[in-house]
Amino acid sequence: MSLIDYYSLKECVQKNKNYKRLSEILYVFYSGKELGWPHISKIGVQKSIYLSEVLAPLKKVILSFLNFIYHKRGPYSADIQNSLDYLVSLGAIEVVKFKKRGKSAFVDYRISESGESVVHSLLIEPKEKEKYDWIKLVLRVIDAYKDAFGIGKKFEDMDKIVDLVYEEPSFKEAQKKGRGKFIQMTLKDNLTMELTDFLKNIEETELSKFLKKEPKRDFETILLMFFEHLYLDFLSKREKKDG
Amino acid sequence: MDKNRVLKCRTSLPVFRIVEELKDFDPIELMKFYNNWECLLKKKIPYGQFGNLLRICIVVTQDEGTTQWNFFDEKRFLLKLGNGNFKEANVIIVRCNGDVIQVEDEYIGSPVDAADLSQRKEGFLVIFIDCREVFFFVDAKLVHFARDIIDEKRMGVLTEKCLPAREYRKLINNQYEEEVNGQRGFKYWKNKGKRLLFNSPEIMFHKPLWSYLNSYVLDGKVDSEVQLSGTADRTDIRILTFEERKLYIIEIKCLGRSNKGKPERSDCWANQGILQLKEYLEDEKESTRGVLVLYDGRRENKEIDWIPKENWHEKTDENPMRFYLISEGASIRAQKMLKEFKKIK
Numbered sequence: 051m052s053l054i055d056y057y058s059l060k061e062c063v064q065k066n067k068n069y070k071r072l073s074e075i076l077y078v079f080y081s082g083k084e085l086g087w088p089h090i091s092k093i094g095v096q097k098s099i100y101l102s103e104v105l106a107p108l109k110k111v112i113l114s115f116l117n118f119i120y121h122k123r124g125p126y127s128a129d130i131q132n133s134l135d136y137l138v139s140l141g142a143i144e145v146v147k148f149k150k151r152g153k154s155a156f157v158d159y160r161i162s163e164s165g166e167s168v169v170h171s172l173l174i175e176p177k178e179k180e181k182y183d184w185i186k187l188v189l190r191v192i193d194a195y196k197d198a199f200g201i202g203k204k205f206e207d208m209d210k211i212v213d214l215v216y217e218e219p220s221f222k223e224a225q226k227k228g229r230g231k232f233i234q235m236t237l238k239d240n241l242t243m244e245l246t247d248f249l250k251n252i253e254e255t256e257l258s259k260f261l262k263k264e265p266k267r268d269f270e271t272i273l274l275m276f277f278e279h280l281y282l283d284f285l286s287k288r289e290k291k292d293g
Numbered sequence: 294m295d296k297n298r299v300l301k302c303r304t305s306l307p308v309f310r311i312v313e314e315l316k317d318f319d320p321i322e323l324m325k326f327y328n329n330w331e332c333l334l335k336k337k338i339p340y341g342q343f344g345n346l347l348r349i350c351i352v353v354t355q356d357e358g359t360t361q362w363n364f365f366d367e368k369r370f371l372l373k374l375g376n377g378n379f380k381e382a383n384v385i386i387v388r389c390n391g392d393v394i395q396v397e398d399e400y401i402g403s404p405v406d407a408a409d410l411s412q413r414k415e416g417f418l419v420i421f422i423d424c425r426e427v428f429f430f431v432d433a434k435l436v437h438f439a440r441d442i443i444d445e446k447r448m449g450v451l452t453e454k455c456l457p458a459r460e461y462r463k464l465i466n467n468q469y470e471e472e473v474n475g476q477r478g479f480k481y482w483k484n485k486g487k488r489l490l491f492n493s494p495e496i497m498f499h500k501p502l503w504s505y506l507n508s509y510v511l512d513g514k515v516d517s518e519v520q521l522s523g524t525a526d527r528t529d530i531r532i533l534t535f536e537e538r539k540l541y542i543i544e545i546k547c548l549g550r551s552n553k554g555k556p557e558r559s560d561c562w563a564n565q566g567i568l569q570l571k572e573y574l575e576d577e578k579e580s581t582r583g584v585l586v587l588y589d590g591r592r593e594n595k596e597i598d599w600i601p602k603e604n605w606h607e608k609t610d611e612n613p614m615r616f617y618l619i620s621e622g623a624s625i626r627a628q629k630m631l632k633e634f635k636k637i638k
Contacts, residue, residue: 194325197365199332199447248294252303256296260304260514260533263313270320278302282449289452 060168062140070114071133072142073172074099074181079143079161080169081186085193087208089146089158093123094208095134097215100125102188104220104235104242105276108250109269111184118233120224124215125233134159142168191273198281200288217280217287219245249275297512300535302449304514305507307429307437311418314431318355318418322389326353329365329391334422334442337367344424346374349383350401350410353418358386358394365391384410404428408435435517440478440501446508458513458532461506461541462614465586468505469616473498473588481588483551485620490590494547495529498588502545503530512536521576528573539581544570549590549618560598563587567599567613571606585613590620 063072078098082090090098103113118125137143142165147158161169172178192211196202202210215221219241224233234240249272258264303309308327312320330351338347351364362369364387373379384397401407407421411430419430422442429437439445446452456464472478481497483489491497499517507515513534518527530543546566550557563585570583583606587597594617602611619626 190321191324194321195328197325197332198328199335245294249299252296252299256300256535257303259538260300260535261313274308274320274324275299275303278306278449279299282298282302282447285447285450289446289450 059140059142059164060171063137063142063168063172066136068114068129068133068136071129072137073169073178074102074113074115074185075130075133075137076142076161076165076169076172077182077185078102078189079159080166081182081189082208083161083166084186085189087193089160089207091159091207091209092131092134092155092157093205093212095159096126096130097124097211098185098189098192098208099127099130100215100221101192101211101218102185104218104233104240105188105246105273106184107240107243108246108272109184109187111181113181113184116235118235120221120227120229120231120233122229124212125218125221125224137165141165187269187273191270191277194274195277195281200285201281213284214277214280217283218242245279246272246276249279297535298449298451301511301514306448310436311429311431314434314436315416315418317416319389322355323353323418326387326389326391330420331442333365333367333370334425334427338371340425340443343371343374346377346379348402348423349379349385349421350407351420351422352384352386352397352410352414353420354386354388354394356388356394358388358392360388360392360394361396362393363391364393404435408433435500437507438500438504438517440472440504445504448508451511452509454509455511456509458510458534458539458541461510461532461543461582461584462610464506464509465502465543465584465614467509468502472501472505473616473618475619481590481618482620488549488590488592488620489553490547490549490551490618492551494549494551494588494590495545498547498586499529499545502543502586506530506532506543513539513541521573524576526573526576528577538579540577540579542570542573542577542580542583543586544573544583545586545588547588547590549592551590557591559591563597563613564600567605567609570609571604574606574608580608582608582610584610587613587615589615589617 063069066072078095079090099115100118103115106113115127115129117129118127134143138145141162143159144162145157146160149156173182192208195214196208196210201213205212220233223241224231253272308324312318312323364370381400382396382398383401384399385393386395386397387393401410401421404421407419407428408430411419412433415432421428425441425443427439427442428435454467479501481490481494483491503515503517510532513532516531519531520527528542529545532541544566546562548558548562566585570585574580574583
């Protein structure tokens with residue numbers, strides 16, 4: 051990539067009115083690469099950003115995708131797909147695989163070398179670094195659960211996390227309303243936050259009575275407990291189904 | 294939102310127990326390791342083909358090192374297992390992501406060996422896998438035990454078998470029916486015909502009961518060998534409930550013979566259990582109830598001649614749970630019953 055290409059790509063990203071959205075998608079791909087994922091699918095990008103977004107108040111990070119709807123394969127935001135297509139057109143993201151099955155298109159993407167350079171330059175800003183750190187933390191927990199026993203039988207790689215996203219409280223609530231309905235992401239009546247507050251409260255007030263040593267009380271543990279909660283809901287449902 | 298379930302999972306899931314002991318370990322990395330490891334053992338090992346070969350000891354480290362192969366690459370692992378690669382040296386040093394750094398030239402053949410290795414590998418997690426039986430050690434301390442990894446449910450998954458701690462009698466009874474009776478879950482007879490139990494029989498019965506209660510007590514944390522405050526004594530099993538903070542102490546004793554030549558353990562040993570329990574209940578002022586569980590391998594199935602009740606602690610369950618261990622097969626039992634039936638006729 052030439053220097054001119056790099057600067058024009060960086061400018062395209064930074065001057066775009068959806069600059070924040072574009073950068074968040076780039077952080078997902080960059081973190082995924084750091085975790086050793088060769089590519090991320092359309093479904094995977096949607097789920098990674100959804101989880102990073104819905105859990106963001108936990109770390110008081112502000113991300114920019116809020117309009118997720120209830121869709122047959124979990125939460126979906128058209129803005130993500132549009133931004134992703136734009137990044138592909140800029141060459142910051144590459145299409146690795148494209149497959150059409152019926153009406154659905156299955157696409158795998160990866161970050162390009164120029165996309166990585168843009169991320170490096172964006173991370174100089176502390177606010178961007180904070181967003182990136184948060185997204186990476188969520189992706190690390192996704193990585194820890196994606197191969198857990200019993201999940202994602204119908205999916206591959208990190209898409210397997212879909213089974214846990216189906217158990218996510220805000221998504222479940224939207225599911226009751228039906229397809230195409232918006233998922234409540236604002237702080238008011240946010241069921242995800244209700245659950246994380248509950249977990250945080252247990253961590254801070256109850257836990258020390260049952261442990262020999264003082265617990266760490268960090269975001270990592272709360273996040274792990276949140277995912278474990280989703281996983282237990284998934285396993286309990288399966289247990290009930292299997293009788 | 295179920296507070297009991299959250300606390301159960303947070304206090305009892307092996308990952309959290311390990312992180313509590315090994316503060317240097319990254320909890321997310323360890324969770325990744327645990328989930329991959331559980332998936333490998335539960336789903337990807339054909340036990341019929343490889344079960345007998347599966348005796349390995351994994352040492353989980355955060356150290357860097359040159360990777361040889363990945364432990365979670367099941368094809369490669371099964372190939373090595375099938376080739377007998379771990380028959381003489383079975384200590385595998387693994388990073389949390391499954392990268393194998395080294396296979397040490399040492400053979401670990403029993404949980405006792407594994408505990409000893411764990412003592413030498415301070416600050417590491419040591420997992421001893423013997424077919425479907427799994428032991429987790431940190432600094433020689435057993436932090437988790439699964440009698441059968443295939444059967445073990447994730448901590449916090451609700452099943453019909455789950456009960457509150459106050460129903461400890463039912464839980465202990467269920468474990469007897471499912472695992473102890475007829476050696477369904479583990480072997481304890483060294484010689485059935487002579488009614489000879491394996492050495493240190495209490496240990497044999499203790500771990501499976503702990504593991505069972507750990508899985509099926511709904512509302513409390515189940516610990517093994519907890520040191521009592523201000524003493525050197527350790528209770529066999531202790532249950533502490535989350536909401537009401539009730540504390541139950543379980544003491545296990547085995548009756549019968551485990552060593553040739555030594556006399557049969559009987560009433561005296563059972564009464565020693567009652568007195569031991571009395572001491573524990575006195576030391577642990579907050580305790581709610583204590584119960585003695587007897588696994589009875591004596592020749593004769595007879596009641597215990599108990600010491601007078603005034604010598605018992607008031608919180609001791611008045612009816613110790615005695616399980617007479619059957620050593621004969623169903624056909625011999627049927628023949629005996631038939632003889633009895635004829636006598637009556």
